[in-house]
Amino acid sequence: MNVRERTEEIERLTLAPWATFSDASRGKQRQEEPDDIRPVFQRDRDRVIHCKAFRRLKQKTQVFLSPEGDLYRTRLTHTLEVTQVARTIARALRLNEDLTEAIGLAHDLGHTPFGHAGEAALNKLCPDGFKHYMQSLRVVDKLEKEGLGLNLTWEVRNGIVTHTKGTWAATPEGRIVRMADQIAFVNHDIEDAVRAGVLDPDILPKECTAVLGNTKSERITTMIRSILAHSDGDVGVGAEEHEAFLALKDFMYANVYVDRTAKREEQKVEKVLTELYEYYLTHIDQMSNFYLQLAYQEGRERAVTDYISGMSDEFAIRTFEDVFVPRKWHVL
Structure with missing residues (x-):
């Protein structure tokens, strides 16, 4: 038994019955010889980290264009924070952490320069429109490695293309990443907006902070705890926390994402x-x-x-x- 096979055996012994097991993957677009050290999802994660599109994320906008100072999020730091939140949930639920991490690290590889403003601009220009989640899939399938793509597993590719809207991922790990993306960007954008001087934390809706918490850490922890308490056989979240979170996100769209001062560029x-x-x-x-x-x-x-x-x-x-x-x- 080699290292990969031993790791796959450990997954069978330790992961929850509803987890996605590496040795049960639906496979890749092109057949490959199995690695003797890494299961397929770990191999996918490694390929994402080493690809060119991942490195470019460090100089792509998250929310604020060309911010002064080193403390604001970029698309790369957002990606890392999403992955960390998702992996925390996956570990607590005994789901596949490698798959969760691979999807989290790859989910925004197709994002444009200048954040959602760039996405909106390209969506107007392209005859077929432009969606960053579809472009992320195209990056890993076609654009990396000079046209060969990264040849990722079906499960990772499915998680990438469903991470934003529409049909949910087929795996619980993919559904976790979609939730973690929302949790991360709303709470981290609050912190960046406060730092930028475009948001007074005292005006955050009291009905939301009463449920979720007054600090970034409290709000993220509340959402994670709610997911853990309502996930058994599938990923869920408590109704009270979900409603408070949606209200907080609506507040951010109304008061920060369209703010003239922050978005004038x-x-x-x-x-x-x-x-x-x-x-x-x-x-x-x-x-x-x-x-x-x-x-x-x-x-x-x-x-x-x-x-x-x-x-x-x-x-x-x-x-x-x-x-x-x-x-x-x-x-x-």
Whole structure:
């Protein structure tokens, strides 16, 4: 018995009956020889961490565009926080932590530069629209490793594409990540908004804080405890906590996510991405050979969308300046 087989045996002995077992995965798009050390979901997690799209998350906006200071969330720190919350729940419920972590780490790989403002801009530009969760799946299936993709398991891919809205994931681990994503972004965005001076914590709805708590830690812990208390054979949450959380999220959308002071730079995002999109549609030779091949295979719009959505904030701004902003002429 090798290391992987021993780990799979331990899963069978220790995980809950309704967990997703590594040795029962529905498999990958392309057959591979099993690893002798890592079960399939652990292998998927490792591939996500080492891919290029994961590294780009460190320079992609979470909520606040180009914030001054190092303490604000980026798409990468958001991803890590989601994964931590999800893994805490998975461990307590004796579900598959490797699968949970793989989905959590991969769920936002397809997010655009400039956060949801960038997503909204690309959604207007692309003939077929743009959804970051669909793009995350495309990243792991097609765009990584120069067109080969990461060849992840069906369970991880299913968790990625269902993490935001619509049909829930087929696995309890995927459903946990969807809940953890909501829990993390609302509470961490409150903290960032307070730090940015666009939210007074004293105006948070009292009916929400009375149920969930007054601090970030209290609110996250309350939601985790509620999930643990209402999950047996499937993932659930208490009605009182769920209603309070939804009210708090609505409050954030009304008071922070549309705040003119915090979001004033977002009006420029559509301009930057529109100009870049139109430029590359007529200058596809300015993209790398990989995206040039995509343009021939799947059309220019698809290739340009893939290229722009993969940009970090800084790279998008720098590219815009290189293409559209005149440079001083220096006489030699």
